[in-house]
Amino acid sequence: MRHAPGEIGLTLDAQGWANLDDLMKCAARHGTQLTLPLIRDVVASNDKQRFALDEAGQRIRANQGHSVNVDLGLAPQTPPEVLYHGTASRFVEQIRQHGLRPQSRQQVHLSAERATAAAVGSRHGKPVVLLVRAGDMARQGCKFYCADNGVWLADEVPAEFINVPETT
Template sequence: MDTKRLNETSKFLSYVLRHEPQAIGLQLDCEGWASIESLIAGAARDGRALDIALIRAVVSSSDKKRFSLSDDGLSIRAVQGHSTASVNLQHVEKEPPEFLYHGTATRFLQSIRQQGLIPGARHHVHLSQEIATAIAVGQRYGKPVLLKIEARRMHQQGFTFFHAENGVWLTAQVPTPFIREGEPDNL
């Protein structure tokens, strides 16, 4: 299948399944599930041609595993990254590794130094176990900076961590005392 079409469809699915389901008249349940039939119909009303084969191709080809299909294949959801108030995924709490990483851009450092990491419009702060992944995320927003998070120490002090289906680590916030900033070699 055409890579450009897969990427465009993935972006559209992220938009409606994470942030604005109402943009196409789509209803998500509290776990973020939407009927694929309703998704296809809503997309058609918005002038987008989706079908089950394209949706399955996007789900299976996503290297970040952003979406999952229900066991019966009739529903789809974004695995994490929601900003819509109607969704409250029940992730499984898990003890994190000693360190996790967060990629950001230099232009956000002043705010992070003052507030720590906060979820903004999303429900959670997103962290990675992989340095390369965190740096790639930071590059999307400008000159990247790697933040090393003392995740195990946070957990020992009562902070809750979740591990999403796609490998992303989630937490409500990261206070500044748990954040080290710098280059990968200096952390």
């Protein structure tokens, strides 16, 4: 849903929504049996709240993290003064030079909680938690968005707004 829905024949609309019947049919054609109760359970129980159902319960989409072009329709919001980004220590020097870029995604993902960022960073190697001066960025005109699952999004984070811990 976030990266290559077309590989199974699934079509997303401009906002990233897919019809549940279409998802179940496409998955079945590729050897995975999905049911409405299973999909609803995944949406409700996923610890990162990656997915959402529409109000009618007929469509599903990822809350953020797409590498395919979608418009989630999120309005700009005022971020907390500080946000965090978890990464692996091997990426720190590149981040110091170039800031945070979305890489294969549409936007940079940030967290309001340091512990969440640490968990994200640990998935990629020795974790480093970067402090992002989001309030300063916003005052400079940078826009922030908050996905339905609480992940903060920015188009990029320039290096001058990133504090790297000394112990990296």
